[in-house]
Amino acid sequence: MNATALSVPVVGLAGASVLHSIFAPGFFTTGPVTAALVIGAVVALVSAPAGVLTVMRSQSFAGHAFSEVTATGGSAAYLAGVAPLLGYVVGSLVGAGAMGGLGVQRARNRDLVAGIVLGATLGLTALLLYLTTVSHSTTGAAVTVLFGSLFSVSSGDWLAAVALGGAALGVVTVTWRPLLLSSVSPELAAARGVRLRLLESAYLASVALSVALAAMTVGAILSTALLIGPAAAALRLAKSPGRACAWAAVIGLVAVWTGIVLAYDSYDWPPAHQGWPVSFFVVFLVLAIYVVAQLFGRAGSRRRPGTGQGGTALSGVGSLRRRGPGRG
Amino acid sequence: MGLGPFSSFMTGTWLEATVVAVVAGVVGFFVVVRGAAFAAHAIPQGAFTGAAGAALAGVSTLAGVGTFSLLAVAAMARWGRRARHDVVTALILVGLLGLGSLFLSMSSQYSEQTFSLLFGEPLAVSTAQVIPSASIGVACLVLVATIYRRLLLASVAPELVAARGVSPERVESWFLLSLGAATTLALPVVGALLVFSLMIGPASAARSLARQPLSAVALSVGLALLTVWASIVAAFYSNWPLGFFVGTLGVFWYLLGRGVQLRAARSLATAPGGAGGPASGRSLGPGPRRGSG
Numbered sequence: 001m002n003a004t005a006l007s008v009p010v011v012g013l014a015g016a017s018v019l020h021s022i023f024a025p026g027f028f029t030t031g032p033v034t035a036a037l038v039i040g041a042v043v044a045l046v047s048a049p050a051g052v053l054t055v056m057r058s059q060s061f062a063g064h065a066f067s068e069v070t071a072t073g074g075s076a077a078y079l080a081g082v083a084p085l086l087g088y089v090v091g092s093l094v095g096a097g098a099m100g101g102l103g104v105q106r107a108r109n110r111d112l113v114a115g116i117v118l119g120a121t122l123g124l125t126a127l128l129l130y131l132t133t134v135s136h137s138t139t140g141a142a143v144t145v146l147f148g149s150l151f152s153v154s155s156g157d158w159l160a161a162v163a164l165g166g167a168a169l170g171v172v173t174v175t176w177r178p179l180l181l182s183s184v185s186p187e188l189a190a191a192r193g194v195r196l197r198l199l200e201s202a203y204l205a206s207v208a209l210s211v212a213l214a215a216m217t218v219g220a221i222l223s224t225a226l227l228i229g230p231a232a233a234a235l236r237l238a239k240s241p242g243r244a245c246a247w248a249a250v251i252g253l254v255a256v257w258t259g260i261v262l263a264y265d266s267y268d269w270p271p272a273h274q275g276w277p278v279s280f281f282v283v284f285l286v287l288a289i290y291v292v293a294q295l296f297g298r299a300g301s302r303r304r305p306g307t308g309q310g311g312t313a314l315s316g317v318g319s320l321r322r323r324g325p326g327r328g
Numbered sequence: 329m330g331l332g333p334f335s336s337f338m339t340g341t342w343l344e345a346t347v348v349a350v351v352a353g354v355v356g357f358f359v360v361v362r363g364a365a366f367a368a369h370a371i372p373q374g375a376f377t378g379a380a381g382a383a384l385a386g387v388s389t390l391a392g393v394g395t396f397s398l399l400a401v402a403a404m405a406r407w408g409r410r411a412r413h414d415v416v417t418a419l420i421l422v423g424l425l426g427l428g429s430l431f432l433s434m435s436s437q438y439s440e441q442t443f444s445l446l447f448g449e450p451l452a453v454s455t456a457q458v459i460p461s462a463s464i465g466v467a468c469l470v471l472v473a474t475i476y477r478r479l480l481l482a483s484v485a486p487e488l489v490a491a492r493g494v495s496p497e498r499v500e501s502w503f504l505l506s507l508g509a510a511t512t513l514a515l516p517v518v519g520a521l522l523v524f525s526l527m528i529g530p531a532s533a534a535r536s537l538a539r540q541p542l543s544a545v546a547l548s549v550g551l552a553l554l555t556v557w558a559s560i561v562a563a564f565y566s567n568w569p570l571g572f573f574v575g576t577l578g579v580f581w582y583l584l585g586r587g588v589q590l591r592a593a594r595s596l597a598t599a600p601g602g603a604g605g606p607a608s609g610r611s612l613g614p615g616p617r618r619g620s621g
Contacts, residue, residue, distance in 0.1 A: 060366070111366060118369065118525075119525030119578045122522055123522060123572040123576050124576075126446075126522070126571040126572045127572040130447070133443070146446070147432065219429070225422035232415045277432075279429050287423050
């Protein structure tokens with residue numbers, strides 16, 4: 001009797017201290033943390049459909065190239081002294097235009113086109129960042145632009161982020177079905193009268209926007225993690241591309257929010273007592289989830305090796321691809 | 329005076345840059361032919377983490393870069409061959425770089441060094457440093473020369489290699505190893521972000537301009553040398569990051585090659601009886617990819 005009477009407050013206390021040790025004091029009342037949570041959620045939601053399409057189209061390299069084009073925009077914004085988000089978005093959209101114009105959609109030279117655009121913009125990034133260090137005598141710009149920090153997002157930025165995220169989601173929602181069809185079989189889509197060029201522009205624009213948003217959270221180089229990671233894991237788990245989007249959004253959300261909590265807690269961690277970077281946590285959570293998804297997904301697909309029937313959304317897409325005529 | 333780009337304290341830099349360009353030109357040709365630009369981009373970025381880690385641990389940059397290049401190569405060789413290898417490459421890249429961001433945050437006082445590791449530093453090389461790089465370079469070239477024929481065949485027609493009893497996967501692993509070695513060499517000079525630009529820019533033009541694989545390799549090396557030398561002089565006088573010039577020249581070579589190819593195609597199409605595939609015979613495209621991706 002005594003034991004039960006005692007255990008209630010003990011459990012309550014333990015619960016409180018567990019909560020306390022997970023969410024360090026001040027977590028929910030700190031402004032930057034709130035902004036980070038909101039923007040993280042927007043990024044996870046927007047990246048999900050864009051990422052699923054990118055993985056299905058085997059455009060990871062182009063997706064990654066976007067992130068570095070975004071860095072160019074970000075460093076230009078630093079140099080000019082305007083809001084980084086503006087730079088990210090403009091840079092990203094210009095990159096989309098360049099890659100679309102040079103023909104990144106065609107399988108034959110895709111990899112070279114993405115690489116060349118990437119090289120050009122990285123060179124430009126180098127120059128812009130160098131000029132920034134010379135004119136503003138700050139040397140940290142390179143690290144901020146490339147590796148990012150979610151906690152440095154200003155509260156004015158998150159309204160813009162929500163608006164841009166809404167726009168990107170709108171574009172994907174409207175064009176979702178034809179985009180999906182053209183990802184699986186461009187020939188079939190063309191035969192049905194889908195206007196491929198317009199569609200591909202819509203796709204590139206949505207990826208550009210979501211990468212620009214992700215660049216704000218984990219930095220330009222690492223935004224690839226949020227674009228590709230959750231989507232690749234989700235395609236392993238889900239049975240249809242639509243459900244894969246939902247999975248990817250959830251995975252992205254879990255990774256970003258947990259990353260924020262861990263980064264906030266890490267202020268007391270060794271060696272420097274200045275916190276570990278959010279980007280590091282987010283990237284590693286994404287990777288961990290991907291590995292877990294691979295382990296689970298493989299069990300399902302191994303039963304029917306090669307046939308591509310049933311199984312995951314990915315294997316279904318793969319089999320359609322293999323059956324269809326080669327693209328380009 | 330005497331502080332021009334050709335004075336004696338620059339000897340190490342010139343030697344190093346020459347080694348880098350020769351190796352990058354040779355390996356870069358295969359990067360382009362195999363359509364492996366993403367791998368060529370991901371390995372240096374992974375290796376950057378090694379450089380950041382080396383700065384943190386107080387060991388030599390070359391050791392850190394070499395270790396992480398090998399790590400990235402091993403991961404790609406292990407997991408890249410099944411499923412979608414572009415996804416795997418992307419995730420290896422961000423995984424290693426994520427670790428790099430952690431290392432950077434722990435040693436934030438090195439931000440100037442960080443910058444030169446990312447974007448290249450023309451004056452960082454002493455003559456003594458050239459010896460280890462040159463040995464890695466020679467080893468890399470010997471490796472490529474040994475597997476040259478198989479690599480070329482595997483790039484154009486993997487089935488043929490398999491039919492000869494050589495596994496394309498093994499050829500791919502050796503190729504990745506040579507890529508890792510080239511990365512280790514080039515990263516401290518050109519910077520992590522632009523190593524691949526030095527590889528694919530000159531090589532893409534060489535592929536379009538040359539008729540034979542061997543002459544394409546030679547042309548690729550020549551253009552890479554030109555790129556690096558010109559970049560060093562330009563970076564020396566302007567004090568701008570070396571990577572900027574390498575990246576810009578890379579685009580220039582690519583557009584040059586593409587322009588020449590287009591003109592050849594057009595003249596073939598307009599010439600009487602020249603209706604056969606435009607320029608298809610003279611360029612080596614990336615062969616069919618393995619895996620379902």
